[in-house]
Amino acid sequence: MRAVVARHRDDRGALLPILHSLMEELGHVDPAAIPILADELNLSRADVHGVVTFYHDFRQTPPGRTTVRICRAEACQAVGGNELVDRARSRIGVGLGETTPDGAITLEQVFCLGNCALGPSVQVGDRLYGRVGAQELDRLLGEAA
Numbered sequence: 418m419r420a421v422v423a424r425h426r427d428d429r430g431a432l433l434p435i436l437h438s439l440m441e442e443l444g445h446v447d448p449a450a451i452p453i454l455a456d457e458l459n460l461s462r463a464d465v466h467g468v469v470t471f472y473h474d475f476r477q478t479p480p481g482r483t484t485v486r487i488c489r490a491e492a493c494q495a496v497g498g499n500e501l502v503d504r505a506r507s508r509i510g511v512g513l514g515e516t517t518p519d520g521a522i523t524l525e526q527v528f529c530l531g532n533c534a535l536g537p538s539v540q541v542g543d544r545l546y547g548r549v550g551a552q553e554l555d556r557l558l559g560e561a562a
Contacts, residue, residue, distance in 0.1 A: 418439065418450055418453060418454075419453075419457070421435055421438045421439055421442065422435055422454065422457045422458070424438070425438065426457070426458075431458060432454065432458060432460065432464075432465065432468055433468070435454065435458075436468065436469065436472075436475055437474075440474065440475060440476070443479075444476070444479050444480050445475075445476040445477060445478055445479050445480065446469050446475050446476065446477055447477070448477050451465045451466050451469065473514075473525075473526075473527075476514075478516070479516075480516065480523040481516040481517060481520050481521050481522045481523035482520060482521055482522075483521060483522050483523070483541060483542050483561040484522075484523045484525060484540075484541075484542065485505065485522055485523070485524050485525070485539065485540070485541050485557070485558065485561060486525045486526070486527045486530065486539065486540040486541075487501050487502050487505060487524075487525075487526055487527070487537070487538075487539050488526075488527055488528070488529060488530045488532070488536065488537060488538040488539070488540075489502065489526045489527070489528055490527075490528045490529040490530075490533070492533035492534075492536045493530075493533070493536035493537040493538055494537075495536070496536045496537050497536075497537050497550070498536060498537040498538075500551075501537050501539065501549060501551070501554050502526060504551055504554055504555075505524055505554060505558060506524065508554075508555065508558055509522055509524060509558055509562070511524055512524070513525060513526045514526075517562075519562075521561065521562045522558065522561050522562060527540070530545060532545055532547050534547075535547025535548050536548070537549050539554060539557060541557050541560075541561055542561075
């Protein structure tokens with residue numbers, strides 16, 4: 418963690434680049450990092466905690482082996498995005514931002530995957546899917562488990 422801080426210490430607004438780097442390297446920002454980052458950057462713990470908890474991109478727990486993101490932006494909502502979220506929650510038994518007990522799937526919502534013309538859109542790992550219906554979502558969740 419201190420190596421990441423050292424790489425970004427002189428960046429303007431260093432906290433965000435540091436947090437993004439921690440996410441890339443560790444997959445999450447461990448809550449134990451908050452006091453260390455505060456000390457290293459001469460910020461209050463509350464400031465660091467506020468940034469970590471404000472932005473949905475920063476997780477405080479390790480993600481599952483596969484992350485499933487369902488778009489909830491207006492274009493995807495209009496063609497069934499919210500229904501896909503409800504179906505996914507019911508099918509895998511976790512809420513948004515949670516990971517299945519076996520660590521297989523983390524379910525997340527996003528507010529645009531840049532695939533608006535092909536909504537509703539779902540991202541599984543690094544792969545993007547468009548025009549996802551209930552059966553396709555079931556198949557994707559099954560493969561991710």
